[in-house]
Amino acid sequence: MTETAEPHRIRRPSPLAVALVTAAGLVLAVAVALRQPQVAVFAAPMVGVLVAGLWRPPRGSVRVTASEPGIVRCFETEELEVTLTAEVSGGEAEMRLAVPPVDGLSLDTATGPDRAVLTLRITTGRWGDYAPPVLVTAVDPLGLVLATTIHRPLRLHVYPRADPQRIDLDPPVLPDRAGTHRTRRRGSGTEYADTRMYVPGDSVRSIDWRTTARRGALHVAERYREHAADLVLLLDTAPQAGGPATRSLDRAVRGAAQLARSALASGDRVGIALLGGDTRWLDVRDGRHQLYRIVAAVLDANEAGMSAVPGTLLPRQALPPHTSIVAFSTLLDASFGLSLIELHRRRHPVRVVDTLSGTPFEEPEDPMLSRWWSLERAAMYRDLATVGVEVLAWDDDRTLAEVLWTGRSRRDAGHIGVAR
Template sequence: MIGWRASPLISALAACTAVALALAVIAGRWQLILFAAPFLGILVGAARKPAEARAWASDIPDPLRCLESETVTFTASVESSDSAVVYRLRPVHIDGLQITVDEATAPNQVTMHVSAPRWGRYTIAVEVHTVSTSGLWVGAPIPLSVAELRVYPSADPQDVALPPAELPDRIGTHLTRHHGSGVEYADIREYVPGDSLRTVNWRVSARRGRLHVTDRLTDRAADLVVLIDAYPQPLGPATTATERSARGAAQLVQSVLQRGDRAGVVVLGSAPRWLSPDIGRHQFYRVLDAVLDAEEWHSQSTSALAPRAAMPPNSIVVAFSTLLNADFGLALTDLRRRGHPVLVVDVLDRLPFRVEPDPIVARWWRLERSRMYRNIAVTGVDVIAWSQDAGLNHAMHLIPQRQRIGRRR
């Protein structure tokens, strides 16, 4: 609702009327009273405030999407009820957004160019200035949301390797040690009933006098679930490190989807949410929307553990975490107990203290960190450190090359 107050026009009319009446009394000029009479009529008529009015955004666009540092242009329009007229719109300052405004073509419209240097969800609002139809009352400026902007983290185009694992029986691009339909040579064996005639190696069969077939290695697809630690972090380097979790997740999901694999996400924290693995370019933006806690693509959860519905059998789990929260560590252990290969990317590459600690404290912290790595490795969960100076694709080359056999279901 719009709150009304007297406009500068009423103040000017009241001042003119007061001066005219004062001069009429002092100088004895009755003509000045006639001069002030219309002003008095206007003031008497303006004593009654206009009817209640409201303003609303018209033609609200769908959520605007862009990558970091990209610019989005859109036009916001505001309408009002009959007793009010919009005469000016001003964008509301929002931390993290850079907004420039074009010259207005209409009083109730404004064209804005918006960009953001950091990923996140932003609500763009304008300050609405209104005046009554009589022009004697002005409305108090009200903020009005006109659009939602989703800024996605920029993903490094470098390809990222996945941890070794037992892949599901689905055609893909990952070469395995399983025999079946494929391209890579595996072995030659005798023909058994049921083998396809296409696999018969006629040269070997002619030389040995019995039918032989060529076995080949199968190419299978992978299911990846990115696990993100969204628990509250202590102020300082740990809070800054969590930003890298979203960037790493975006790069990993983009790399997996480009290879034709399926990717999903589970975000554990104050508002747990998840998205089942799927393929395609649209899945990339669904995953990013789930990270930003936007749109209806993802499902909500109340458990501190990863939902079973989000974890297909033998899916690979790559977690991004500072490893400072015990509940997140419990979720990692639970996933490994279910039979999933789990890899943790430690995004905290420095001491978590806001000020430089004593050297003894710093050494103690590093020793405790190393001991925690060993304890996690005992449960079957691998941990790699992701330095800020190195790319995720380089850090993933440090994955221990041992086969993780998932539990068959």
Template sequence: MADTRSTEAVLRWSASPLTRSIATCVGVVLAIAVIGARWQLIAFVAPMLGLLSSIDWQRRPATTSVLGYPGTARCFENEQMQLSAELAEETPVGTLHVCAIPGLQTEVISGDDARTTVSAGAPRWGRYPLRTQVEVVAAGGLLTGTATIDAADLFVFPVAPPQPTGIPRTELPDRLGTHLTRHIGPGVEFADIRPYLPGDQLRTVNWSVSARRGTLHVTERLTDRAADVVVLVDMSAQPAGPATAATERALRGATQVVQTALRNGDRAGIVGLGGSRPRWLGADIGRRQFYRVLDAALGVGSEYLNTAGTLAPRAAIPPGAVVVGFSTMLDTGFALALIDLCKRGHTVVAVDVLEGWPFADSHDPILERMWALQRSAMYRDMKVIGVDVVPWPGGITLDQAMSLVPDRARRSS
């Protein structure tokens, strides 16, 4: 079957309920025989003792396997996906049931002892395994093996708000798009009227102006160009408290920026810095690129590339690309990556997803005020270098926060 995953796990063997019942009966009868001096009862429990002594001879497999299909499933928040898990054919007689996972909502559709089909979904983005509990009975029935196996993975993607996010005004590549520029070329916005020159197309001739002035004049229009947008997501470890909660919005903001760029016909890519597995996906266009970006953000599939170090790879950022970073701005390595991109000639905007005091163990007003002043100084220093930092409080939308980005007409080096 396509997209089927087979997961194997080691069985942990213990006495079965039958063994415990027999041992209980043997213990009670032996106690009565000793207390009541009735040796005849020993002959009664002798077969049971012989059966218990053969427990080490029971044939039992060392491992068990569970088939999950689809092995990797993708959906958006509050959507439902159908997942199935069943015991492999080589597994001896046993039972399988789905375990509860925090945050994952499952509903059994159909199933029996060897197979279960559930409808699964989650209200929050992330990775959720379909965890199953397997119980296998040995051939003699005296031992029971148990194992916990993740039969499949459900990756829940964040739902981006529909509001479009703007990009700062900058020099765009010479590629047809939807962003209005000050360059003269094919477009619909009026720019100027000039005399006719040899080689001009006749459809650009402004006949009413030409009739008034007595010579041919043409209408010049402003051209629309496309942009390259790359989002940087800070995946470094954050302190417990508000900083951890703020990083959850970083992926939503990155998804919204990518969604807006692709809807406008721009190329979009993603770079995740920090954490144990820094990765990146090159800029591209199309609806399929949106799902590639989501896969790269959550580490699904194999279309993204891993990287090392704390700086964004040059291959991940096209020349002249607009870079939008989402971070709590607590990691120095991420700030250095933004500064490095600015030195390469890119237009860099950092969205600060942290709001207020980042630590949950102290609420000293003086320290909070000093923290706010330090953040303001950091904003100023980054702006002097060339990186515009805008705050994104929880009470406003991302498009409102991005409207605070100043216009910088900068040519890429």
């Protein structure tokens, strides 16, 4: 990847120029103090060098090239090595490269004989979209003037490492498409349901030969049909207050990545929608590549080519019929809750994973304040449960699979509401 733009060039004197100015100033001061003009002759060479250097500052266009073209995609804790090369066109200058520290990345630099070439070893830390700044310092041929520019020739998409545990989503509504989720309907499948008498039109492959031999009449084995699901992951990207609410975004992204990977591995179609400011979404698709599109959409919605509409409500064309919705949110934004209620009114099964564990306050909690907060959250959970939106609280001591399994157990028992 190459970047030729120079957003800003900072010129400053080099240490050599500062030393020459200081020496020339001292000589002139001595000449004045001693009233000996001939002493000033010793400052003439230094002044001449300074004038020549200022007359020929570093010129030309600086170009920085990275050995990795385009966007580099990797996962957390991965290591990669990139070679950065600086070139100047239309001028003459010595180039020096440096990379300052970047939060979320561990950077180790090494230079060779040519200081215009820098080897950058990167160890990725936290997931995110990174463009490490590269400081390019150009030195004029006399070494008196330094010109510094900032370039970003490297782009990193660091994907989160989600929990490898598979999650059985068990969607309550399934579209009529072959898949791996067992339904209660009879038809072609792998799991045995019942045995009945043969009727004309039944497939020969469905004949149960053991039962036929035992009863002396043709019998067929019925099996449960298996369908695929359509799943849309809904992320609350509205600005949050600093503290636990902001840190909960990390949990939401990792949970969405884990759920998307599990669903895609089961042959389901998965999409994602981001609600906060404008509404952006990716259409539901299947295949392994969809997982990378989903994660890229979280990192940079513009790069992922997402559709967008103003407002906080997901349009109908973004959700195929019988699509299940799993939302990840702190439930601090009222507009996000209203969007969930509207989606339920459209007859989409909606489940909300509350990613905020505890209170959103950073300061030591007052017992009375904590109690008040718990009562407020419980009232909001009941309100959502009343309209049919299932709320699952994701505590620190439980995995996402355990949280969703708790909600499934409550649905099987006929209790739709808050799962703790």
